[in-house]
Amino acid sequence: MRRTITAGALTCLALAALTACGGGDDKKDSAAPSAALDGRGPVTFVTGKDRSGNLQKQIDGWNSAHPKEQVRVVELPDEPNDQRQQMIQNAQTKSDAYGVLNLDVVWTAEFAANRWLTPLPKDQVDLSKMLPATVTTGQYRDNLYAVPSTSDAGMLYYRKDLLDKAGISAPPKTYAEMWADCDKVKALPEGKGVDCYFTEVNKTESLTISAVEAIEAQGGSILDASGKPTVNTPQAKAGIEFLAGARKDRMPKEAVTLDTEGGRRYFQGGKLLFQRQWPYQYAMANATDGSSKVAGKFAVAPLPGQNGPGVANLGGHNLAISAFAKNKATALDFIKYLTGEQAQRANLMATSQAPTVASLYDDPELTKKFPYLPVLKQAISTAKPRPVVVKYGDVTAAIQGSVYDAVNGGKPVDQALTDLQGKLTTLTAGQ
Template identity: 80%
Template sequence: MRRIPLIGGTPLASAVVCAALALSLSACGGDDGGGSKGGTGAALEGRGPITFVTGKDRSGYLQKQVDGWNSEHPKEQVRIIELPDEPNDQRQQMIQNATTKSDAYSVLSLDVVWTAEFAANRWLAQLPKDQIDLSKMLPATITTGQYRDKLYAVPSASDAGMLYYRKDLLEKAGIADPPKTYDEMWADCEKVRKLPEGEDVDCYFTEVNKTESMTISAVEAIESAGGSIIGEDGKPALNTPQAKAGIEFLVNAKKEHMPKEAVTLDTEGGRRYFQSGKLLFQRQWPYQYALANSDDGSSKVAGKFAVAPLPGPAGPGVANLGGHNLAVSAFAKNKATSLDFIKYLAGEQSQRANLLATSKAPTIAALYDDPEMVKKFPYLPVLKAAIASAKPRPVTVKYGDVTAAIQGEMYDAVTGKKPVDQALTDLQGKLQPLTAQ
């Protein structure tokens, strides 16, 4: 019997799935969007095998969750298709599949900023709101799955940038609290570098390579300075002192405080650099917490670091809202099975298990206040607050072109190819036609 609850409802009743999860813990279209025939808005029908398309799973835990589903649904087996680490590559492969109307992809794990683009192009099936209870999810995550007030994706994991820092080195330098401002962070670096243990430690790292991470770094830097890439009127707003101050922070940080190889480090490269013990402060996602605290010998900083809110120019900074949503391809054959699998994977029991196993941020609000979770992951209150105040990347149906423009111009500024003023002026000009209504 199929026992799939509403998301946010009661746990799965199946003893088989519960046992499997417990074991794993130890180890530019119209309004209607996609239906069963690529945009008809029809009911989700069809049962049988499906695929789950997602980025690279570094935790090794996803397969265990899928195994739990498969043991309960022998006639509706799920096969994972892993795409590359880099979000740009993931998005491109999903778009290639959609533009050929291929049924090879069933359930898609989408970056939260892709919903509008995919829904507008009728690459997603519209989801039935009456079958999905979003009331228990963090408010900030719910709108990321909607386009024109219709539901196209279910929030399954959230994200917000946080400051990882070497607590042991700060304490040895006589510093009691993590920095709240950029100036405090630089001053802390100088104190730590006077220690024998801190001589060879780099100060700070946030991603400044020419990838999606550059867009994220630009959003956080500009928003922390009081500006915005896209204004409230939906138009680019880069000709402001705040935008200039934000990008100048990135330029100066890369030049004076980051590792020499900063522009070549991606998310995983930054994680490995921090875990090698070579870094004092790092802007990073929650997933790093479990990996950096691993006792298998892969991390030299296990038990030596902590997490705090991002600093800003005059106080706490602004984090970017990240995360992933689950959607059904408009061209999938077995959409009913796909919807049930989304309910399973985004349900409270699965999100709890995923948090415990991987430290990835859930979308279920109650998990952030659960005493067991907070004891294991002390940063959860910090993360919950960061998500609540986080700012999204530009939400647009031409997101691919928008983020490519941001990445290119900001990379030129950070690497010194262009002055900050020129890069911002050029970006303003590129974004104007891309964001025109």
């Protein structure tokens, strides 16, 4: 689920271009930290919460082999918005407290344009084994700023036991099929008290993801290929109307308060038939320690859409080096270690998080343990990103506010999208 361009490397013209696209600030110092990847010694690794415990195991492995270059984990809150804000606050003070950053894939442009990341040498990082879609997320203006660590794409979790009981042999491919399946299951004694569907509709980053997937499934987009807003279209309207209708008639009444982890617990508690969720949930929902009521009872399929398979959002996390970090040579080596094939394989086995190394999706041992891997690989290859913009924080806040109003009845869908079109036009002007 659940992922600083230096002044020494820029001409005045390039700095002006960054300012024009929204990443610059006239009040910024003309001097920026050196991009030189030198310095050996301790490093801090800043990331969201590790609920699996596997991250610390991998870092313990690094620390055992590098006694003079120890890595210490700094865990940030669960909510991506809070993680991003804390990283930005650290960068704005030019603090060296944060070394390696575990960035959501959609933050690259914002962090790079604001000169908060150290450019990485492409000739020192082997990206050839990674899924092409993941490599793109670490780049900005043809430069590499982050190395793909984990990928992500939304999938449909469903209660296979209940579909089987209702005589349904395959998961739904369309919204209409999904609603029909819900009605059949709810007519069963076993279906009493089971809600139909859940995707996140609370006012967090996950609502931006839900909006991307709903609009793209209707053939629309939030921004077009040139970066211009396109939410004043029939396709965008249809996507948000789907979310609003599902929220009203098919989701649990608690939906507006459930975040990613809340949704996971709801599904694991046996309260959901269908759920849009990230790969990380698979291992936790299949746990046999008593924490999950649905272990062995569910399966995973591609997201449904209006007239056929839907569209997943491209998620995941990339590892980058703060422009203000010390010991950047150690930081780069640590990134190579944590994004290497061996570490990614171990992480997949322990957490079910999506790797970025392509060959792992075809490994017989892994596909036996995680039969959804072919589905996930296809979802990642066709996934659509959230808006790739320099002012990402403002853009996602605008999307969340307008879509929340539309989905939860605060405004008519038409009015909410008209307002959003105006906000996005202003925020993306000149980039």
